Amino acid sequence: MTAAARTTAVWAALSAITVVSWFLAPARHAEPVVASTPITVGVLVLALIKSRLIIQEFMEVRTAPLWLKLATEGWLVVLFGAIVVSYVW
Amino acid sequence: MTTTSATSAPSATRHLPATKDLWVFVLGDFVIFGSYFVIFMVSRRQERDLFIESQRHLSLNIGVVNTLVLLASSWFVARAVQLTRDGEFDRARKLTVGGGLCGLVFIVIKAYEWSAKIAQGHTFPSNNFFMYYYMLTGVHLFHVAIGLVFLGVSYVELRNRRRIAPVETGATYWHMVDLLWVVIFALLYVMR
Numbered sequence: 207m208t209a210a211a212r213t214t215a216v217w218a219a220l221s222a223i224t225v226v227s228w229f230l231a232p233a234r235h236a237e238p239v240v241a242s243t244p245i246t247v248g249v250l251v252l253a254l255i256k257s258r259l260i261i262q263e264f265m266e267v268r269t270a271p272l273w274l275k276l277a278t279e280g281w282l283v284v285l286f287g288a289i290v291v292s293y294v295w
Numbered sequence: 296m297t298t299t300s301a302t303s304a305p306s307a308t309r310h311l312p313a314t315k316d317l318w319v320f321v322l323g324d325f326v327i328f329g330s331y332f333v334i335f336m337v338s339r340r341q342e343r344d345l346f347i348e349s350q351r352h353l354s355l356n357i358g359v360v361n362t363l364v365l366l367a368s369s370w371f372v373a374r375a376v377q378l379t380r381d382g383e384f385d386r387a388r389k390l391t392v393g394g395g396l397c398g399l400v401f402i403v404i405k406a407y408e409w410s411a412k413i414a415q416g417h418t419f420p421s422n423n424f425f426m427y428y429y430m431l432t433g434v435h436l437f438h439v440a441i442g443l444v445f446l447g448v449s450y451v452e453l454r455n456r457r458r459i460a461p462v463e464t465g466a467t468y469w470h471m472v473d474l475l476w477v478v479i480f481a482l483l484y485v486m487r
Contacts, residue, residue, distance in 0.1 A: 209377045217370040224362045224480075231355045231485040239351060239487060241343055246486045253481035257474055264373045264470040266312040274311065277322055285329045289482070292336035 216263040223252050246293060254286050312376075313467040314460060321471050324438075328475050331434070335427050335482060342423055347487060349424035352417055357408045358484040361401055362476065368397030369473045372446070372466045379453065379462045387462070388453040394469065395446045398439055405436055431479050435472070442472045 207215070230245055261278045262268040311318070339346045371394035378387035409429070412418075419429045442465075449465035452458055 210374060213370060213373045213377065217366060217373075220366045220369075221363055224359060224366065227481070227485050228355065228359045230487075231350075231358075239347055241347060242487045249481050249486045253478055256477045260369065260470055260474045260477065264369050264473070265467055266310070269309065270311055271309045274318060278325075281322070281325045281329065285325075285332060285478075288329075288333045289336050292333060292340055293486075295340075 213263070216259055220256055220259055223256055227252055243294065247290070250286060250289060250293075254282065258282060313464040317464050317467055321467065324471060324475075328434075328478070331431060332478060332482060335431065338423055338427065345422060346424045349417075349422060349428075350484070352412070352415065353428070353484055354408055354411065355484055357404060358480055361404050361408075362480050364397050364401050364404065365473045365476050368394045368401070369470055371397065372469045375449070375453075376459075376462055376466045379457075379459050384453050384457050388450055391446055391450050391453060391462075391465075395443055395450070398443050398446065398469075401439060402436065405432065428483055431483065435475055435479055438472045438475065442469045445469060 227249060230249055261282070265278075267274055267278050371390045375387040375390040375394065378384075378390065409432075412425075412428075417425050419426055445465035445468045449462045452461040
């Protein structure tokens with residue numbers, strides 16, 4: 207796959223995930239919406255996948271030195287870990 | 296020579312896009328925004344019903360469109376970097392303009408969204424949810440504006456000196472802006 211095709215595929219995947227998120231949001235519903243752990247965890251997993259795609263592909267961390275890979279992966283783990291813990295705790 | 300494209304580089308070859316200084320700044324911004332996000336989540340936990348009810352007044356369609364606009368801008372900017380490496384400076388410059396125009400569209404849509412919320416009576420002091428809404432989107436919008444300056448520098452570089460490092464720097468900053476929005480979109484608009 208060429209670099210151009212790969213970039214376009216990543217963009218298409220990110221946009222598709224965004225449209226999927228649209229179906230999950232409370233603002234789409236006229237009736238009262240209640241907290242939902244399964245939906246929230248699903249939303250956070252999609253956001254994590256998108257974030258990691260942007261870091262690895264668009265920011266080119268995939269081919270970057272190890273220290274940068276570790277720093278960005280560490281940030282994702284700590285951030286999304288803290289978000290999930292503060293939601294369910 | 297640094298003309299090897301990122302994807303065709305052998306796995307043993309490691310290339311740091313942009314400069315180390317820029318990455319230190321980006322990682323610092325990750326920590327700062329990460330703190331905002333966790334503080335938001337802790338407040339949300341304390342007033343969960345209020346946050347979910349307030350969230351329903353946000354324009355989800357506008358949030359989705361703005362996410363798609365930023366993702367498109369990132370495509371333009373990522374392709375511009377690849378074209379710069381291939382020596383296609385004129386095409387790279389056009390795509391940089393495309394990325395910048397998407398950034399301007401994002402700002403215009405955000406201004407419209409804010410004015411609509413204010414007109415509906417949802418202002419900064421309305422409640423904690425809207426306080427975080429204006430704070431997070433406001434600080435992010437400031438980053439979009441800085442990102443446009445970076446893209447402007449890329450444009451000038453592509454026209455004149457044609458060095459790759461400033462183009463990579465502008466792109467890395469721009470993708471960070473896109474990434475932070477992706478998290479803000481999930482936390483403010485979508486999660487329950």
